[in-house]
Amino acid sequence: MAELSGQGLTLIRGDRCLFEDLEFALKSGELLTVEGPNGSGKTTMLRAIAGLIDPDEGVVRWDNTNVKRIRQVFHAGLVWMAHRPGFKGDLTLIENLRFESGLRTMTMSSAEHHLMRLGVATLTDIPFRALSAGQQRRVALARLVLADAPLWLMDEPFTNLDAAGQDLVIELLQEHLRKGGMCVMATHQQFELDAPAHRIRLQ
């Protein structure tokens, strides 16, 4: 079973230390939430875990191997839900998803079922830019559920979502963790989840 850990992570931006000597370890079925006020470095920390930023010190390990050495294996095992949607505005939802299925493993056969559940099944022929902010957010969830990856990295997944949408995120997350997945989430929202959870508070 997969395992994600960070050791001695230190990140300095300009003359400010965002975090220092940070440790965490995450096993299958577990959740790690990163909390803290605006500008405390939550997103930066997620980016460091994902490998978009090199931490100034420390290593991130995936199955006890430094992720830099197994970049492709690690990235095959994660999906990234960032603040920016990561979909092309001029393409429809299906075109966007089909494009991604050329890059990573996506279970396109069950796409219809999942899109229905996300409440976006009727929007598949509309260019992505024509969708509302909340709908775009729901569509971004489609990437998570269709990608066959154990690690979800979510940056403020509740933004712009209505109450039903927020419940849906929690429900999907719960299922994902029950199936043996794991998740690192930056959020300031409190929510109930029936899974072992770790917490990092950034100042």
Added chain:
Amino acid sequence: MSDRDPKFPGLLDGVVSVIRRDLHLAWRRPGDVLNPLFFFAIVSTLFPLAVGPDAEQLARNGPGILWVAALLAALLSLNSLFLNDYEDGTLEQLLLSPQPLPLLALAKAIAHWLVSGLPLVLVSPLVAMSFQMPARSTAVMMLTLTLGTVSLSLLGSIGAGLTVGLNRGNALLSLLVLPLAMPVLIFGARTVSLAAAGEVTSAGVYFLGAYCMLALTLAPFATAAALRISNE
């Protein structure tokens, strides 16, 4: 995970998806494609009007003017190579995909050439007519423009990758790419001039071919490194 798809996308799938997507996007927004092409056509057809109808003079200056117009048109389209992907977050998704980044960078450059370089090459014979260019040098011009625009797309992708996170990347991009583009311009224009004078052109063509191959093998790795740096 339970419902695993048996198909894991291969290397070629990644390259093909990126090219197909970028062509698709260009099709949806033809303006981005047509802009540099219009620029090329307008600049190079205005010159004969301004310089005067002296056939000999036009034939002498034609190759140089055509090549400068082509180079500037190529530069014009470079800025948007990664910018849109950066702004909507798809570049991050590319960086975090299990595909090797140099291959994806190569695919981006190929797609860029298909929508900017290739139309330019195809339009160039029409433009060459306004310079009284003989058929033989028109053929040489198309060949050298092909090699040159491929090189420019590849070299330009390095600069575009480096400047993608910057606010005023455009000026810097030109500054970065122009020195690398100089050999292409010099050999390209000179080879067409030689062809017009009825001399041997193979040396210039070979040089452009070698330069193109060098760009093809090295630029994708440099672009991948540049993208990683500018996305920090």
